[in-house]
Amino acid sequence: MTDARTWLSRIAALPTSDKVRIMNVCGGHERTVSQSGLRSALPDHIEIIPGPGCPVCVCPEEDIYQAIQLAVHDGVILVAFGDMLRVPVNVAKGEIRSLTEARAAGADVRPIASPLEARRIANDNPTREVVFFAAGFETTMAPVAAMLLEGIPNNLTLLLSGRLTWPAVAMLLDTEQAGFDGLIAPGHVATVMGPEEWAFVHEQHGIPVAVAGFSTDSLVTATYSVLRQHLEHRPFLDNCYAGVVRPGGNPVAREQMAQAFDIVAANWRGIGEIADSGYALRPDYAQHDARRRFADHADSERRRIGEMPPGCDCARVVLGKLYPNQCRLYGSACTPRHPIGPCMVSDEGACRIWLSSGVEYAA
Structure with missing residues (x-):
């Protein structure tokens, strides 16, 4: 098996010095790229964009906001x-x-690592309403669907905020000039959904695309x-994670996701609504929809706009329009201990990854 060092030598030997911008879609990819020092190991004319x-x-x-209000005002056990x-x-x-902050104020908010923990908590507290704030991409939504099909107690509802990954890339390519020349597609999503989801990148837009795993070797x-x-x-779809990713996915x-969810237009924070990019509970599971069981605490302006905090450039970072350290709040007002924007919160957020990897603010 060829290792990263050999692939880097082959990249350096390619007969080109033209600038090439390659976007990676996965936060796990960005973490590997940053922590391995891959950017500094590549020739200067090659850019890897989060x-x-x-x-x-x-x-x-x-x-x-809805999850906070449910926890504070409706007396539920809120798990996320x-x-x-x-x-x-x-x-x-x-x-x-x-x-x-809601938990610090006395609300019953509990972190979980698996959907099965939400079901266990509901079973352990039969006289309490339990709301599972379920946010995530396809790999997170798959076990949520499996849990629903297996059956959940009546006191467990879902505040579903699941998203599909490919529509955001499609939106970038469909609505404006692409800001990248190649794409590295997420191997974990392709494991579930199949690599074929990413064929539109080369078929419709003539842009090279390769599916990668999380190791440095796979990414290089x-x-x-x-x-x-x-x-x-000669753009095509290359599966560079063939040991795990199979045609057709899982x-x-x-099938479980198709039984549990409908695909709907959905809002992305700071970006706006993207067609066919969200998961919603199918009618068979309406009784477990927290938005139906509880009053809607989200006002119409929030639902329509979904803004980032003032001064925060997370939306531009997410869309590959700005590097994390070019945000004016990066590393000063916004840090992992005191995040202002969401990109500084998660281990998959580019701003947190870059700051944790020692990248300083770019004045």
Whole structure:
């Protein structure tokens, strides 16, 4: 098996010095790229751009606000994946701005690592209403669907905020001139959904694309593939994670998701609505929809706009329009301990990854 060092040598030997911008879609990819020092190991004319691969970063502000209000005012047990507890919303000074602050104020907010923990908590507390604030991409939504199909107690409802990854890339390519020359597609999503979801990148837009895993070796292999495709003007879909990613993905997981969810237009924080990019509970599971069981605490302006905090450039970072350290708040007002924007909260957020990797503010 060829290692990263060999692939880097092959990249350096490619007969081109033209600037090439390659976007990675996955927050896990960005973490490997940054922590391995891959950017500094590549020739200067090759740029690796962080893309829309952090579900915490794009979760609509109105959904987070709704979760906070349910926890504070409706007396529910609110459970969510750990990163979601620290994402701030835009509220007046002195108001509760995150689920962590809601817990500090006495709300029953609990971090979980698996959907099965939400079901266990509901079973252990049969006289309490339990709301599972379920945010994430396809790999998170697959076990949520499996849990629903297996059956959940009547006192468990879902505040669903799931998103699909490919529509954000499609939106970038469809609505404006592409800001990248090649794409590294997320291997974990392709494991569930199949690599074929990313064929539109080369078929419709003539842009090279390669599916990669999380190791440095896999990422450098995918980078080489994209560069070769670009150099030879021969774009195609290359599966550089073939040991895990199979054609068609995981048919059982895909079927369970199709039974549990409808695909709907959905809002992405700071970006706006993207067609066919969100998951919603199918009518068979309406009784477990928290938005139906509880009063809607999200006002119409929040639902329509979903803004980032003032001065925060997270939306531009997510769309690959700005590097994290070019945000004016990066590393000063906005830090992992005191995040202002969502990209500084999650381990998959580009701003947090860059700051944790020692990248300083670019004046």
